[in-house]
Amino acid sequence: xxxLSYIYFPDPYExxxxxxxxxxxxxxxxxxxxxxxxxxxxxVNCLLDSGSDRNLFPAGWGxxxxxNIKKGKELSILxxxxxxxxxxxxxxxxxxxxxxxxxxxxxxxxxxxxxxGRDGFFNRFDEIIFNQNKKLVLLSY
Amino acid sequence: xxxxxxxxxxxxxxxxxxFKKDLSGILFSASSVKDIEVKLKKLRIKDALxxxxxxxxxxxxxxxxx
Numbered sequence: 001x002x003x004l005s006y007i008y009f010p011d012p013y014e015x016x017x018x019x020x021x022x023x024x025x026x027x028x029x030x031x032x033x034x035x036x037x038x039x040x041x042x043x044v045n046c047l048l049d050s051g052s053d054r055n056l057f058p059a060g061w062g063x064x065x066x067x068n069i070k071k072g073k074e075l076s077i078l079x080x081x082x083x084x085x086x087x088x089x090x091x092x093x094x095x096x097x098x099x100x101x102x103x104x105x106x107x108x109x110x111x112x113x114x115x116x117g118r119d120g121f122f123n124r125f126d127e128i129i130f131n132q133n134k135k136l137v138l139l140s141y
Numbered sequence: 142x143x144x145x146x147x148x149x150x151x152x153x154x155x156x157x158x159x160f161k162k163d164l165s166g167i168l169f170s171a172s173s174v175k176d177i178e179v180k181l182k183k184l185r186i187k188d189a190l191x192x193x194x195x196x197x198x199x200x201x202x203x204x205x206x207x
Contacts, residue, residue, distance in 0.1 A: 012150040012197035021197070023147060030190065041181040042159060042191035044174065058193075060175030112157075112193045 001126060001140045004097050006030065008135035009045055027130060027137045029116060032095035033057070033105075038065040039095070044114060048128070048137060052117030055094075055105040061114065062090065062107040069107050077106060085110040094121070099141055153194045160190040 010023035030043040044061065056077060059069045072088030079085065087106035094103050103120040122128055127140040149158075149167050157177045159168040168189055171177045177191050 009192065010147070010150065011195045012147070012154060014151075014197040016198060021151060023150070028192070041178055041187055042174075042189050045190065045192035058174055060173040061178075064175045064178035112155075113195065114193075 002099070004099065004139045004141075006137045006139075008137070025135045029096060029137065029139075031114070031116070033061055033065055034093040034095060034100070035062070035065040035067050035090075040065055046114035046116045048121075048130075049115045049117060050122065052115045053119055054117040055103060055120045056087065056111055056115040056117065057105050057107050058111050058114060059088070059107045059109045062092075062105070067092070067107065069109075072107065075106065077108065087111075094124075096139070150194055151197055154196045155194065157191065157193050159186070160192070162188050162190060164190065 006027070006029050008025035009028040010025050013022050013024040027048040028045040029048050031046045032043060033040045040061065062069050067090050069088050072090040074086060074088055076084045077087045085108050087108040089104055089106050092103055092105050093100055101124045103124065105120065125139045125141045129138040131138065146164065146166065153170050156170045156172060157174050158170045159177050159181060161168055168186065169180060171180065174191065181189055
């Protein structure tokens with residue numbers, strides 16, 4: 001069974017009380033987005049989010065591979081605090097290293113951080129292991 | 142990751158950043174991932190690591206229920 005591993009990636013963090021600066025490590029996966037023959041040039045850090053039902057990407061990423069965002073099915077996404085955002089659903093192909101698969105992504109103009117959810121990402125793998133101590137994610141497919 | 146690059150992460154909060162593939166430095170930043178892709182294409186760069194740098198003064202709890 002092929003296996004991919006990704007080291008957690010740091011984001012800046014400032015303690016709100018002491019103002020001390022450090023980093024917080026989060027489980028990101030490097031993904032390329034593909035629409036037909038158009039594939040993104042960058043390897044984009046996407047947050048592996050087991051709490052997300054589906055994939056949610058910024059609309060601009062979809063536009064960069066010529067996806068006509070507003071032609072997708074319009075829907076509402078519910079987030080933390082009960083906030084709803086508008087998104088548009090599209091079929092895409094996702095590349096994770098040498099592994100690629102058909103998927104669906106909801107694209108939103110209100111979302112910056114790409115999120116990888118259970119339906120459309122997690123379910124494309126046989127096993128996903130978060131090793132918090134080693135700050136490592138293992139994906140088997 | 143070097144201290145210099147960590148300092149840059151704080152500098153580029155709430156922005157999209159393209160890193161050199163070996164994470165030794167930042168190539169450029171932009172306000173959108175679309176702008177990053179346009180610039181990567183213009184510079185003929187493949188395989189840059191692209192990330193949105195979260196604001197440092199807030200915890201992050203995404204939830205997507207669609």
